[in-house]
Amino acid sequence: MVTPTTAAPALAVGPLAPRFEDVERIAVLRGGGLGDLLFALPAVEALAAAYPAARITLLGTPLHADLLAGRPGPVAGVEVLPLARGVRESPGREEDPAGTDRFLDRLAARQFDLAVQVHGGGRFSNPFLLRLGARHTVGTRTPDAAALERTIPYRYYQHEVLRALEVVGLAGAPPVMLEPRVTVTEAERAGARELRAPGAPALLVVHPGATDARRRWPPARFADVAAAAAAAGAQVVVVGAGEDVPAAEEIVDRARAALPPAARSRVTSRAGRLTLPGLTGLLAEADVLLGNDSGPRHLAQAVGAATVGVYWFGNVINAGPLGRARHRVHLGWMTTCPVCGRDVTSETAPRCEHEDSFVADIGVEPVRADVLDLLAAPSGGVGPW
Structure with missing residues (x-):
């Protein structure tokens, strides 16, 4: 049992214990x-x-x-x-x-x-x-x-x-911030500016990957949103690790097929070709990131981009953004494995072996609407932080 201090700050999460002495x-x-x-x-x-x-x-x-x-x-x-x-x-x-x-x-x-x-x-x-x-x-x-x-x-x-x-x-350290922030270097920003298409009014970055396959939205849905953003004039860049290259190529091909010839060059892929500093700079340059619950979505938020995230509802509890003005969340409400029917909400039950998506039932329209809304006003109407 931890004895809290008598004057815990309002932002303390749980007990605020006394600080330790002589910590170097x-x-x-x-x-x-x-x-x-x-x-x-x-x-x-x-x-x-x-x-x-x-x-x-x-x-x-x-x-x-x-x-x-x-x-x-x-x-x-x-x-x-x-x-x-x-x-x-x-x-x-x-x-x-x-x-x-x-x-x-x-x-x-x-x-x-x-x-x-x-x-x-x-x-x-x-x-x-x-x-x-x-x-x-x-x-x-x-x-x-x-x-x-x-x-x-x-x-x-x-x-x-x-x-x-x-x-x-527990170590007597109350919060000074509630969301992560990552400082972007000038070299990262300069490299990202080289990737911006001249004259594009906005930049949408799309990340279709996730470590857990059950968190992945189908590439065809990402392609529909990418095509809508490009049709509205935005530049669209698909990113990801090497294993995401096939999904990225599918997104680009499908999006371009849905666009008139003059708009097809607005959709490109950098999947498998960006270093971590390169990704960091691109996300800082982006107006909006569309992605699954994944590291790049969280990094985009940390460097200042607005985000639209596709989440299994249980993961929002653990990893969702706290605000909604600049960070929109769309939820898959699946509670059982779509293959074997096992309960997937238990904290302690062993995971089944199936990898089918828990978010495939999320429709395109609400996601597309949020992406276009944030591209038009990426600050969420409140100004950049």
Whole structure:
């Protein structure tokens, strides 16, 4: 049980515990994908504000290191996690126990004052964190996880940003922001401006990918929206990783087929051809991002683009944008697997093996309407933030 301070700020998420004394070195454990890092950034900002003299080290992934390298922000450095079960896993690659030992021994020598776990329920991440030997530890915990000095219960259905903010509240760090922000470098912006079509009144970026196949809207639906945006005069650029190239090509082909010849060149694909800095700059240059619940959608929001997101309703609880003036959400309401009928809303039941989309029933018309509305007024009528 954490005893809150007597004067908790109104923005505190959960208990606000007393700050720890003499904190100079902080480690934050957050593996996973691009979105996972972004969800943790408001909590890192809170730590930086509460402990302004401390150096914050992120224990993250190569993707996190790529995004944060040379970028202004509260993270002083990124240590790339070793391959370890439940902490950092990679398909087709085995765990590296020896590498994990070396990693933890090296970081333990830094003598962290505070170690923060915002990586799942703690079954694997809490023992990993404890091996750092930090003076103080905070994080989430399921009933089967090792105890830290201060913890909150882990329940799956909680917004990841608010979960991380509740965790750092255990260290006496109230929120200073509620949504992630990523500073875009001038080099990233300059590279993106080279991709803008001269004279195009607006830029729509389309991202049809998602790590989980069940979150993917059909390419034909994206193509319908892309064609409508191009018909209205907007430039449309489809983006994605290498595995998204076939979907991107289908979107471009279908959209162009629906357009008159003079408008077809407005729809192009950069899927598989952008670096992470290149994607960051393009999203910052975009007026609107249309995409599934995925890292690029979250990054687009963090760099200032308006977004239209296609979500399974359960994922909105964990990862949806908080506002609606500049960020529109369209929901798939499927509660059972469309193949086997298994309940897909349970927090604890094992996942079935099927990959059929949970969002395929979302129609084109409401998505198209929101995209065109935001392209006409990407600030949502309230001015840019």
